[in-house]
Amino acid sequence: MIISGLSGNEIYCLAQKGLVPGNIVVGNSVQSLGFFGGISRSFQTLSGGEITNLTQLITEGRHAAIGRMEKEAQDKSAHGVTGVMSDLKNLSGMQEFIAVGSAVGGIQQSGALFTTACTGQDLYCQMDAGYEPRHFVMGNIAYALGAGRGIMGALRGFAGGEVVEFSQMYNHTRHLALERLEREALERGANAVVDIHTKILPIGVGAREMLMVGTASFNPVLGKGPRPVTSELTGEELWNLTQLGYQPLRLLLGTSVYSLGISRGIGAFFSGLSRGEVDSVTRLIYDARNNCLGHIHEEATSIGADAVIGVKVYIHEIGSSFVEVMAIGTAIKKNSGVRTQAEQLIPQAIIRDRDTFIDATFQQAGKDLERK
Secondary structure: OOOOOOOHHHHHHHHOOOEEEEEEEEEEEEEOOOHHHHHHHHHHHHHOEEOHHHHHHHHHHHHHHHHHHHHHHHHOOOOEEEEEEEEEEEEOOEEEEEEEEEEEEEOOOOOOOEEOOOOHHHHHHHHHOOOEEEEEEEEEEEEEOOHHHHHHHHHHHOOOEEOHHHHHHHHHHHHHHHHHHHHHHHHOOOOEEEEEEEEEEEOOOOOEEEEEEEEEEEOHHHOOOOOOEEOOOOHHHHHHHHHOOEEEEEEEEEEEEEEOOHHHHHHHHHHHHOOOOOHHHHHHHHHHHHHHHHHHHHHHHHOOOOEEEEEEEEEEEEOOOEEEEEEEEEEEEEOOOOOOOOOOOOHHHHOOOOOOOOOOHHHHHHHHHHHO
């Protein structure tokens, strides 16, 4: 008897690669930052940038939970663990780190245990495209904007336009998380990290964690370079591009932070009182997007990419008068050596599993509390 988190579609896809479902496996770790760590964090939050001790705490906690999950999988004689999730919960001022996945066994057991964040469908696509999974990897950074940078940024923000201090800090944190993920992959003997997911999570007052997770893989066609190939393409996208003779090169990130400015803010306010386009805000956001995409274009050109695909542009407010625009996409290049094992992608590999249980009571309870 097995108790698995895999769906019927995932089980079918994995069976095509000789993998059979096993049990759910779990690991956890409860950590405390400690009194002195809290004081140190407060000073670092004032100065802005990375909160080093908080990054270290979170990194150690996440890795400890993953290590215990792997130990449980090995005790159950698993070949690998798929669908790995790394979560963080707050418990009375302490943090519980949880890692959960579904073990899989090989019809012919061989090699070291692999772990991956992929669904069964994505894992099938990656393996068929030549990317053998090695290990679940992550890169993260805990950071704060900081009062010091905030003051400088506010002074520059009076005139409007890009706030360079903010842009530099946000770009640095995002690229630092990616570099740490790449380093973990190299340590695992991988030359690619595929199916990267990026999250920005709140951690207390004034602090954020940027977390990147993916699957460190090895594709013999890609060779060995100083940096692994990185991609946020879905499994079916990766399969289709491989079929067309393209490989991913690098996940690209570009961020711009712009200020509306006091003079523009007043003008926009009065313009907003009447109906019609607010021209100053339109131009500001247009410039921010162009600047952000310019960063992507510049990096793609420097690494010899043929194209950048899957580009998504996100925009949100920071405070009352700043906007952050972030672009993210995957640079690709033609490579005649890459190929898929199958001629056609099986239908089960593109089916996304549906949620069949929805509990809205907690959401409703929250709304009821707000009314009181």
